[in-house]
Amino acid sequence: MTLATATAIAPAADAPLDCAAIARNLGPSFASRAAQADAADSFVAENYAELKSSGLIEAGVPADLGGGGADIRALCGMLTELAHHCGSTALAFAMHTHQVAIPAWRWTHQKAAPVEPLLRRIAAERLILLSSGGSDWVAGSGEATKVENGFRINARKIFTSAAPLGDLLMTSAVLGEGEDAKVLHFGVPMKSPQVKVLSTWKTLGMRGTGSHDVMIDGHVVPEAAVALQRKQGEWHPLFHIISMVAFPLIYAAYLGVAESARDIAIGLAQKRRPSQHVIDLVGRMEVELRAAQLAHAGMIATAERGNPGAETTNETMIGRALVARHAIAAVDLAMEVAGGSAFYRDNALERRFRDIQGARYHPMQTGPQHEYAGRMALGLDISHTF
Numbered sequence: 001m002t003l004a005t006a007t008a009i010a011p012a013a014d015a016p017l018d019c020a021a022i023a024r025n026l027g028p029s030f031a032s033r034a035a036q037a038d039a040a041d042s043f044v045a046e047n048y049a050e051l052k053s054s055g056l057i058e059a060g061v062p063a064d065l066g067g068g069g070a071d072i073r074a075l076c077g078m079l080t081e082l083a084h085h086c087g088s089t090a091l092a093f094a095m096h097t098h099q100v101a102i103p104a105w106r107w108t109h110q111k112a113a114p115v116e117p118l119l120r121r122i123a124a125e126r127l128i129l130l131s132s133g134g135s136d137w138v139a140g141s142g143e144a145t146k147v148e149n150g151f152r153i154n155a156r157k158i159f160t161s162a163a164p165l166g167d168l169l170m171t172s173a174v175l176g177e178g179e180d181a182k183v184l185h186f187g188v189p190m191k192s193p194q195v196k197v198l199s200t201w202k203t204l205g206m207r208g209t210g211s212h213d214v215m216i217d218g219h220v221v222p223e224a225a226v227a228l229q230r231k232q233g234e235w236h237p238l239f240h241i242i243s244m245v246a247f248p249l250i251y252a253a254y255l256g257v258a259e260s261a262r263d264i265a266i267g268l269a270q271k272r273r274p275s276q277h278v279i280d281l282v283g284r285m286e287v288e289l290r291a292a293q294l295a296h297a298g299m300i301a302t303a304e305r306g307n308p309g310a311e312t313t314n315e316t317m318i319g320r321a322l323v324a325r326h327a328i329a330a331v332d333l334a335m336e337v338a339g340g341s342a343f344y345r346d347n348a349l350e351r352r353f354r355d356i357q358g359a360r361y362h363p364m365q366t367g368p369q370h371e372y373a374g375r376m377a378l379g380l381d382i383s384h385t386f
Contacts, residue, residue, distance in 0.1 A: 083256025
């Protein structure tokens with residue numbers, strides 16, 4: 001696969017970028033490097049170079065701002081396709097993609113002028129955005145101290161996927177304490193001398209995502225660069241947009257991992273005479289995978305309705321729980337379908353088994369998600385931290 005081939009697919013003048021087709025073209029070269037990145041705990045830097053060259057970095061930027069104009073369904077298809085070949089690339093890229101898709105949604109549906117400069121820069125400069133949202137979530141983390149004309153930030157951000165190559169970290173920090181504490185949201189340039197990537201990503205799965213800790217030690221954010229101030233620990237309307245847009249994209253990657261595990265298992269099972277037991281296992285695997293696919297389709301449909309709020313967040317998080325549950329179950333069954341062959345790294349199924357475990361750990365995790373759904377059903381307050 002050459003970069004020339006990867007960039008050969010171009011949209012018609014008024015058509016959105018066919019990002020899933022580009023991802024399909026990139027897939028074989030990504031797959032050829034996946035095992036090496038996994039074995040060495042090394043970031044998939046070469047894959048990111050190809051993502052940049054292919055135009056996928058700006059795929060989610062509205063076309064009128066210079067981007068590919070891909071909607072959430074197309075972006076999910078792109079990430080699922082990437083995950084068929086390299087789960088780490090898909091998950092890391094989902095973090096960039098959702099940080100692009102959120103302001104793009106606000107531009108398209110709310111005419112939010114403040115997001116325009118960022119979106120134009122992503123398209124023009126092919127900026128790679130990093131996210132600390134999963135580790136911060138509603139509570140936020142780190143310390144913001146008021147200084148002249150801005151805020152000094154001291155924080156350690158974990159799970160920062162693609163940290164080695166990121167341009168701008170979209171993050172937050174807490175100003176003040178107790179009931180008066182506020183969370184400030186802003187971007188931090190990764191080239192700041194007060195920003196350092198710590199080599200901490202030694203994990204069970206998704207080893208190529210480069211999700212290292214990032215230390216921010218005294219970087220000053222100008223007041224004008226603070227995009228949002230909100231009360232700590234309470235839901236802000238922006239979080240309903242984040243939930244609606246981000247989580248179908250993140251879980252598209254896990255769905256792709258499960259689909260590829262199924263395909264590998266079927267291929268291995270077909271090499272031997274199937275017993276009734278294996279046939280039964282395959283049937284159960286198909287049911288679990290279809291349940292994950294249907295749950296994810298529901299997440300996309302919820303996002304396409306475009307009505308952010310408490311009920312939409314509930315639907316999205318129920319979908320996130322179901323995709324995780326059924327995708328993990330499908331990969332578990334794939335390991336049984338393949339039998340002893342699944343234990344060998346060369347068959348690449350055990351990597352999918354390890355990668356899929358990450359689906360457990362994104363917000364809202366099982367306990368908070370169940371509480372949120374229960375409170376919604378009972379008509380109770382959902383304004384506090386989950």
